[in-house]
Amino acid sequence: MQKPSLPDMVINYPPGPKSRSPLGHLFEFARNPLAFLVDVAAAYGDIAHFKIRKRDVYLLVHPEDVQEVLVTRQRHFVKNPGFQTIKKILGEGLLSSEGTFHLRQRRMIQPIFHKHKVANYGEIMLERLVSFEKRWKDGSQISMDQEMARLTLEIVGKALFGAEVGGRTDQISTALNDAMSLFHHITSPAALIRDRIPFLKDRRFERGKERLDIEIVEIIRSYRREESDTGSLLNLLIEARDEEDPQARMTDEQIRDEALTLLLAGHETTAVALTWVWYLLSQHPEVEAELHEELNRVLAGRQPVVDDIPQLTLTARILEETLRLYPPVYMLGRQTLEDFPARGYIIPAGSSVIVSPFITQRDARFFPEPERFNPQRWTPENRSRLPKFAFFPFGGGQRVCIGEPFARQESILILAALGQVWSARTVPGYRADVQPRVTLRPRGGMPMILKKR
Ligand code: HEM
Numbered sequence: 001m002q003k004p005s006l007p008d009m010v011i012n013y014p015p016g017p018k019s020r021s022p023l024g025h026l027f028e029f030a031r032n033p034l035a036f037l038v039d040v041a042a043a044y045g046d047i048a049h050f051k052i053r054k055r056d057v058y059l060l061v062h063p064e065d066v067q068e069v070l071v072t073r074q075r076h077f078v079k080n081p082g083f084q085t086i087k088k089i090l091g092e093g094l095l096s097s098e099g100t101f102h103l104r105q106r107r108m109i110q111p112i113f114h115k116h117k118v119a120n121y122g123e124i125m126l127e128r129l130v131s132f133e134k135r136w137k138d139g140s141q142i143s144m145d146q147e148m149a150r151l152t153l154e155i156v157g158k159a160l161f162g163a164e165v166g167g168r169t170d171q172i173s174t175a176l177n178d179a180m181s182l183f184h185h186i187t188s189p190a191a192l193i194r195d196r197i198p199f200l201k202d203r204r205f206e207r208g209k210e211r212l213d214i215e216i217v218e219i220i221r222s223y224r225r226e227e228s229d230t231g232s233l234l235n236l237l238i239e240a241r242d243e244e245d246p247q248a249r250m251t252d253e254q255i256r257d258e259a260l261t262l263l264l265a266g267h268e269t270t271a272v273a274l275t276w277v278w279y280l281l282s283q284h285p286e287v288e289a290e291l292h293e294e295l296n297r298v299l300a301g302r303q304p305v306v307d308d309i310p311q312l313t314l315t316a317r318i319l320e321e322t323l324r325l326y327p328p329v330y331m332l333g334r335q336t337l338e339d340f341p342a343r344g345y346i347i348p349a350g351s352s353v354i355v356s357p358f359i360t361q362r363d364a365r366f367f368p369e370p371e372r373f374n375p376q377r378w379t380p381e382n383r384s385r386l387p388k389f390a391f392f393p394f395g396g397g398q399r400v401c402i403g404e405p406f407a408r409q410e411s412i413l414i415l416a417a418l419g420q421v422w423s424a425r426t427v428p429g430y431r432a433d434v435q436p437r438v439t440l441r442p443r444g445g446m447p448m449i450l451k452k453r
Pocket of ligand 1: 094095096106156261262265266267269270273327328329332333392393394395396398399400401402403404406407
C-alpha cells in the first residue's frame, strides 16, 4: 500500500524547469525524452524536479543515487506506470511484472541465464551468420540497423524455440513475424498518444495480439505433448521450478508472457548496441585497425567460439565503450512507494524517479572527455577506479537485465565473426543522431556501405 504523502504545500522541491501548463512538460518529454532530460541535467545538476501532468518527476544523476534507487532501496520502488503500454503485449512477463510474483518468476528463470548455460547457445549465435555470407556484398549499401535487428531476432528466436522439430518451422516463423509487427506497434511514437485516448482502441492490434497469444500457446502445448527436449529456452521455461516451491510450475500463459518478453527484450536492445558499434568503428578507423589486429591474432581466420571470448579483450572493451556512449536502455523509470530522501530533499511517495545511463555515463566527473570514444577506459585498472553505478547499461539490483550474459556473449561473437571479414562506412553526408524510443535507435536508421577486408 502506498503511504500517504506530504501535502503539496510543505514539499520542498529541488530546482527544475517550471511550466504553467496543466500538462506540465508532457509534450517536451513525449517529443524527445532524452533531449529533455539531458537539458534538465545540464541546467540543474544531480537532482531536478519537473511535472508531467499532475505527476512529480525527479531526475537523479549521481551514481550514489542510482545505486540507492536500483539496489539499496529497491523495495521502495515499482516500475513507472508507463509500463502499461508494454504490458499490453508482454502481459506479466519479467519486464513488466511486480512484487512477489516477479520475484518468483525471476527465481525460476534466473538459472536458465547463468553464464555456463548461455555458452550452449554459442553455436546458434554464429550459425545465423551464414545467411550474411550470401547477402552481404563488397561495396553494397545496407541498413545496418535492420540487418542487426533481423540477426538478433533470428538468434533469440532460435534460442527460444530450438531446432525446428515436428514441422513447426512455419508456425514459429508466423509467430515471430506477428510478434515483430506488434512490437513495432508499441514502440512507435503513435502508441504513446493512442494509449492516452481510450476510444482510439486499435482493433487490428487487439486481433493481432489475440492471434499471437494463440500461436505461442499452441507451440508451448506441442512442446509439452512431444516431451522432446531440444535444449531450447522454451523447454527450460517449461521445466523451470521454484526452489522454494518445487511443485509449482508455470502455466502455458505465464510461459507465453515470458517467451514474448525474452523475444522483445532480447533482440531490440542487442541490435541497437551492435548498430552503434558499427557506427563508432566507422568513425574511428584507428580503433578498427586495432580490432582487426586482435581478431587476426586470436582467430587467424577461423570462426570464433565461446572459449575465445576471454582473449578478445579489445572486442569486449569496444562493446563496453559503445554501451557507455549509446546505452540502448537510456533511461529507467520507477515510482516511489515511500518518501525517499535524496540530496537533502524528500521525494514524496507516489512520485516518479528517473535515472539515465546515457546522462550518468557521459558525466565528466566520472568519465574524462566523456564524448570521446575510447575503449581503453575499460582496462581493469581504469574500471576499478570508477564509482559503482557510474556505468549501468544493464540496470542493477533485483531487476538487473537477466539477459546480460546472453547479450555480451552474442555481441562479442557477432563482432568477432563479422569484423574478421567486413568493414562498414556510413554513406557520404550521413550525420548520426539518436532517436529515443523504447530503445536508443539511430534516427533515420544506419545506412552503411560494406567493404570486404
Ligand atoms: C545490449 C543488450 C541489452 C541491454 C543494454 C539490456 C538492458 C536492460 C536493462 C537496463 C534492464 C533493466 C530495466 C529496468 O530496470 O527498468 C533490462 C531488463 C531485462 N532484460 Fe535486458 N538488455 C539487453 C539484452 C537482453 C537480452 C539478450 C535478454 C534476453 C534474452 C534480455 C532480457 C531482459 C529481461 C527479461 C529483463 C527484465 C528483468 C527483470 O525485471 O527481472 N535483455 N535489460
